[in-house]
Amino acid sequence: MGPEGKNQPPGALLPGRRRKCIMHVDMDAFYVSVELRTRPELRGKPVIVGFPADRSVVLSASYEARAFGVKSAMPMAVASRMCPQAVIIEPRHKLYYEVSAQLMAIFGSVTELVEPLSVDEAFLDVTGAIRRLGPPRGIGEMIRRQVASELGITASVGIAESKFVAKIASTRCKPDGLLLIGPDETVPYLHSLPVGALWGVGAKTADVLAKMGIRTVADVAATPVATLKRMLGATGEHVHQLSWGIDHRAVTPVRLEKSIGAEETFAVDTADDAVLHRELLRLSHRTASRLRSSGMVARTIALKLRFADFSTITRSRTVHTPVDSAQLIYSVALQLLESVGERTMTVRLVGVRAEQLEDAARTSLQLSIDRRDENWRAAEQALDEVARKFGSKSVLPARLMEPGAGPE
Secondary structure (H helix, E strand, O other): OOOOOOOOEEEEEEEEOOOOOOOEEEEEHHHHHHHHHOOHHOOOOEEEEEOOOOOEOOOOEHHHHOOOOOOOOOHHHHHHHHOOOOOEEEHHHHHHHHHHHHHHHHHHHOOOOEEEOOOOEEEEOOOHHHHOOOOOOHHHHHHHHHHHHHHHHOOOEEEEOOHHHHHHHHOOOOOOOOOEOOOHHHHHHOOOOOOOOOOOOHHHHHHHHHHOOOOHHHHHHHOOHHHHHHHOOOOHHHHHHHHHHOOOOOOOOOOOOOOEEEEEEEEEEEEHHHHHHHHHHHHHHHHHHHHHHHHHHHHEEEEEEEEOOOEEEEEEEEEEEEEHHHHHHHHHHHHHHHHOOOOOOOEEEEEEEEEEEEHHHHOOOOOOOOHHHHHHHHHHHHHHHHHHHHHOOOOOOOOHOOOOOOOO
16 A cells, blocks of 8 residues: 555645656567568568677567577677577668658657657657547557558557656567556556566666565565665665656657767777778768768767777767768777777777767858868768668778679
């Protein structure tokens, strides 16, 4: 029983206060689903998106592959052992960001209050859209139909009064489902779940709670806040509020990416500057392409190096004029690499990241004194058009062509 009566959370809805309607819309195995649009023969089979190198990680796995224990961020070598029959598809990040932009446009046609969380999920506050579009369940089904018909992928939709409960709902109706948890159902539903369903309760926290006999959300709700704070510190009060479905956070409409970048783990650690330079050029092109497709420019470029002993360093530099050109990003990355000085260990991973992002449409890209910089930018924009029509590997800088990959 809550402090204000049976199944009533502390701080329950006051009379006259307008109920919110929040949706969490999440794509199902997004990268895999996008790839299967052009590989329909693989539907129903275990599929993994990731680079087929032992030290790469799984970016996405079909539900058939997940049945074998394959998970995102798992090393590819482990995934291949768990599911040797899986078909491995190399990722096409540019394509995923294009589909993501189309997805966000669909959300934006429903409500202006859209908060993207990643390329394939977002919170939507549809409170103000109900009079125009109908009841929440109908809006959720409309979104699912539109995503399926226009993008050829499936979405799961959770609907509730708060972000937290909406996210719980979408997670529990996957794949390709919709779950609406109404106000009167919220507390009973939450109290039926294991304690790990609460945000902030990972494996270690769950172990601490289990030692005190707290294994379900209902157990958390029945535990005094003071006791939880002694056990978990400041997190205790937060966890207790969530156990009663209390989450007052608003959907934040504009959430620009803080940074855009790419990194690569080498199959074999290297100390060869030529190899590092070539990879930096490749990563600079990937980063610049993502910047342009996102309509962003960057004021800071960062370099990341991870060595054989897993120690990691970063270096960054702010540029005078915001950039979205691979050649300019590459030039800064080389300067940052040189600033590291003499390296005593081989390099395991290298990364390039664009930071301090700004909307390109609102930023005046000043012309460089050296017109070659602007020429590079124009050439890369032309490459974007070629890639859109013929694929990202149709035209590449000569230094990035694989040996023997010339015309037959």
